Amino acid sequence: MSTRHVWRLARRPAGSIVTDDFRFGSEPIPELCDGEFLLRVRYLSLDPAQRVFIGDQEQFLPPVELGAPMFGLVVGVVEKSRKEGIAVGTLLSGAGEWADYIVSDGTGFTELPTFPGISLAATFGTFSLVGPTAYFGLLDIADPQPGETLVVSAAAGGVGQIVGQIGKLKGCRVIGIPGGPEKCAFVTEQLGFDACIDYKSVNVGDALDHLAPEGVDIYFEQVGGPIRNAVMERMKMFGRVSVCGMISEYNVTHADTQPSYWWAIMMRRLTVRGFIFDDYRARFPEAEKNLAAWMQSGQLTTRQDIRQGLENALSSLQDLYSGRNFGKLLLEVTP
């Protein structure tokens, strides 16, 4: 094994990502130095925020530099090691390059926890990002109470499916907003959501008026745009909005043209709060313990949408922004 395959950022996308924004190629794997190891990547996590990392808007971290490898969360197996304490065969996850082989000094990597009865894909897919996002974004940011109405956008996606199920465990009435009849059936029939609004076929506001005539206590925001507007107009007194993402606005150059709802925030005493999962890293063990217990007891189902082959990383990522994923999107890079 002397070469690897890697995706590099060729230019910043103008609007939606297109093929020429990236370069996919092969290159020699450098010799390991002392303190480094070689990771064979098993899975790459594809997440909406990756569009943000390659833009030039305000963002969580410094953006990916032009010519640099694209990065995302990965899990892999150590194949060679010159780093003390990292044995060959160890399973590590963390932020890594879009590549089949990664040389690292271990910065940002941790051992992936393992749980009896939960597959590697489900463990990586759930515990690396979407699980803690859903867990803290719902429980800590929005403090759901029994009997409250919780609306979840992107409801069949990696985060949304978990948010809705935790909401049910906490006694909420859960309304999901996914796109398409198949996803609607999934969240109501498989995941136990109380109701579903297929935003591709009905008017979200009208549907909410019918399903939640008294309004919405908690909105788990992942999409921005007209869906957010429809929910914000129907927030109840003392409602909470957990601002997790706004995927419909990631490809837009000037996104800040949506209504503000400052008036509603004041009059209805709403709380609107942003977060990312990484803010809660110190409390990850709490989320892992509870999520794993719910999964093992069958109270929490996590669906992964697993694609094959590193060469399909870009087309798979593009699918996220048009809603063509169904569950947490993962790419199996090597078997």
Place this chain on the structure above:
Amino acid sequence: MSTRHVWRLARRPAGSIVTDDFRFGSEPIPELCDGEFLLRVRYLSLDPAQRVFIGDQEQFLPPVELGAPMFGLVVGVVEKSRKEGIAVGTLLSGAGEWADYIVSDGTGFTELPTFPGISLAATFGTFSLVGPTAYFGLLDIADPQPGETLVVSAAAGGVGQIVGQIGKLKGCRVIGIPGGPEKCAFVTEQLGFDACIDYKSVNVGDALDHLAPEGVDIYFEQVGGPIRNAVMERMKMFGRVSVCGMISEYNVTHADTQPSYWWAIMMRRLTVRGFIFDDYRARFPEAEKNLAAWMQSGQLTTRQDIRQGLENALSSLQDLYSGRNFGKLLLEVTP
């Protein structure tokens, strides 16, 4: 005493309030029924939200009906009583009509607390609305920490002056945004704010860049419009915005045209939260105890702007919306 003077709403204002929107007249005082009392109004509180009560936007309470008496917070002395437990001479405060004499069954009225060394005007002016608004709006909504930068708009107004002083007591660095050099001197020299931005003479954003180059931890929002925008653009990570009011937008028909800052809320993990003082009624004793102690020890100064004569209620209220008040605006209705 057989007649009273009263202000009634003649029509809903289109934009700024004008004289013809109200009628000021006299009318017979009805005979008291059993369970009623006659209150002679000493002071009427004039507050920004009163513009909201006479509009047809979404608001805290049902709006004032056309032809009905205008209302606001009042304090008065019971002159006659046919209500058990309410003795002549009792000092009562609550939501009442814009009138010199009010017949009431007591709904919404409570005894005004009295504190040694604090005048009636200061007690009513501070404890009926602006004190609890400032106290809970800062401490409960924004949780100020020592060393944090707190920005207060409408800083010389009834609420703003108290917010800034509580911020100082909690160890914050306090920047006030009032209008005009006299108010600027007041908040820095009399109230001990660390810095002041006179929005009428300088660019608020540039001034913030100079005074708070690392950004703003807490914004106490009372004004809306461009001042809010300038502060929102400079909020720090994990900042909190206490949404108390937006006076610059009360006279505007379609207010929801300001930037939303959803992106900043997400990326910087901001908390934006609306409230009104009345949400905290069960905790008023806590606020009263602490505010009174600070006032009695000289750590908290509250400035009232006291006008004379019920006939001047409307012109005094209009002054609020052009910033021509200086401190908590009160009208002395009877001596």
